Amino acid sequence: MKPMVARDMVARDIVARDQVSLGAAKALRLALDGMSYRMFRSGVTVAILALAVAFLVHVLSYGLLSHATEQSCRRELAAERTLGQLVTRLTRADARASVESALSRGEPARREEYARWSPEVRDRLERAGRIAADLGRAAAYVEGLPPAARAVLLGDASALELFAGLDDPAQLQTFERRLASLGVFAPLGDAASFRRLVMTERRELDQVIDQVVAGHLSAVERLRSAYPKTELSELAVDPAPGFYDTVRKLGFVLPAAPEELREFTRRERDLKVIQRLLLTDSARAAAARELDLGLSDVSFGVVADAVRDVEDARWLAAALSSAGSPRHFEPERLRELMESHRRERRLEAVAAEAEPAPESGLLGASSEDRWLIVLSFVVCVVGVANAMLMSVTERFTEIATMKCLGALDRFIMAMFLFEAVVQGVVGGLSGVILGIALAALRGLVEFGTLFSRGLAAAAEVGTGVFVSLAVGVLLAMLAAVGPAFLAARLSPMEAMRVE
């Protein structure tokens, strides 16, 4: 408060002085009182905010959670595939294309194996990996060109096949001429690096791959000579003592513990046997009878879906043995097998949907979603502004009276901004709860129990929630600024008006 300042020296009753500035707490209290009196109106405002925030939270958190789920399924599936490949890789050298893609992806396990099999290329593996990655990028670029350009450049071949032929200068020239005539950039952006890539670096990569394949082949030979009497694929399922130790000594990196490998290969073998048996007429007939299906509708997938408990598995066990099964399947084992098959199919389904990582952190929503979010914000701001405007206009007399009683403009302004903040916080919180609940529900419907894997993204979702809450409060304040300003500028004369 300013000191008392008299306008002149004559003492008098009325002395002009500055009005006291009140604290925020008082404005907040008045705002709360006013809101509780107009519960319904405030409720509508809060609901509008809650819906907008819920939408934002839903889009953000569902995107993050489903992405985390898909990635986790993908990783698990990739691990299973590695397991599945093991038997093949014990008996046969990797294909050249497989080596190239493993190098370009820089898989540590594969690189380790290659380095052990062919120690002479150990130091060149990294460079080979970079070359392979460059080739992959260049190929993706060419294949991503518009269809007409792609047809001119590639014809029926794949880009990698085409690149393989470009170490011939004549062909390279033709390719470059076509690029120029189409008016597109050379792959990798500049012609010189591309030329180096397909002319010299390609050859370097091929040499490394040759060495790696030769190394792998000799490891396979040595393994075979260590166990001359038995098929290696049989040994993987029923390993002789020390089999997996030998495998490891020969340079193979085991993707899992021997126990798990044995279990996995056994499962794969059993599933294959059952699949084959279900093609026989007698097993098909039994399944059709049991499942009440036409004979032509019976397939392994249908049977796997139907067998969900031990009871179901009994008829299957009987059907399989009457179809001449080479080994006896316990119903319990059959149920397990079918369940693992169903699980794998679900993983595959989820992983197939996996999209590339969200582009830019939190707001990595698709552009369509982004439009919807912006639109929902606009609607929200308009709705809240309208509600605030009504709150102000229907309180004209009250506001003007307060100004007659000595309220400062900024106090009135603060009162309405507080009203907005409180509504923003309440609406934001309920929106967050609603949005998370919706995202969880949608995730459960879409992914089932696999959705629990999405919890890996909990921290990011937490950040998203915080951001959404802040957005809710900001929207409310943004919408309130106009009406609050109107209220603050209202003339105290309005108090004298009689309705």
Place this chain on the structure above:
Amino acid sequence: MTAMAPTAAAREASSPERAVIIRTLDLKKSYGSGEAITYALRGVDAAILRGEFIAVMGPSGSGKSTFFNMIGALDSPSEGRILIDEVDVAELSAVELAFLRCQKIGYIFQSYNLIRYMTALENVTVPMAFAGVPPEEARRRGMELLELVGLADRWAHRPIEMSGGQQQRVAIARSLCNQPKILLADEPTANLDFATGQGILDILQRINSQRGVTIVCSTHDHRLLAVCDRIMWIRDGRVERVERRENIQITLGKVGDES
């Protein structure tokens, strides 16, 4: 509180007339411009004396309300000056105006204007909160004032639970809470029945005589003529007449026909 501050008393003693608390000099107010210009006030020179009870009368459209808003520092004139205790209102900043309205002028409205979501006591303490009076002190003074207007037992009631007369009494208590020097009452009895209106007038008169508060009251209520010191008639944006009450006793009937 004594009726007059010593300095005011001294000044009154030194001058043959009572001191002027509100003075207007050639007050004009117009709306619109050019052809469409309309005048609400066409040059009002008026003086309201310290401690008097003055009634402002006039038909609707006479400029009475505009005049009233001006002397209450709620509106600014197009031309002319308003001096409240010799201070030109136009010279005051927004913050100083708020102080003036809060501490020095009390307002009583035709439709009471209590804040709907507050109890009687809370309504009375609002201006004290704006003046920075501590809450405890504000409540104590609020209860005293409610007692003054005879509503101490209804302090926890909200406006909706009170009659018009009770609401107006709460409003009077509210207008007095920062010990104002001037009370502006805008048709305080217009919305009330006969007996209740009389009660309000009695309270106003008591405040005027016991506390020495200057009361300016716009009204159509002729009972007011019995309690006020002077009457000012406004017509067509000008002061038509100002009379002391003693001088119009005999012409009361005629005045009634006019307004």
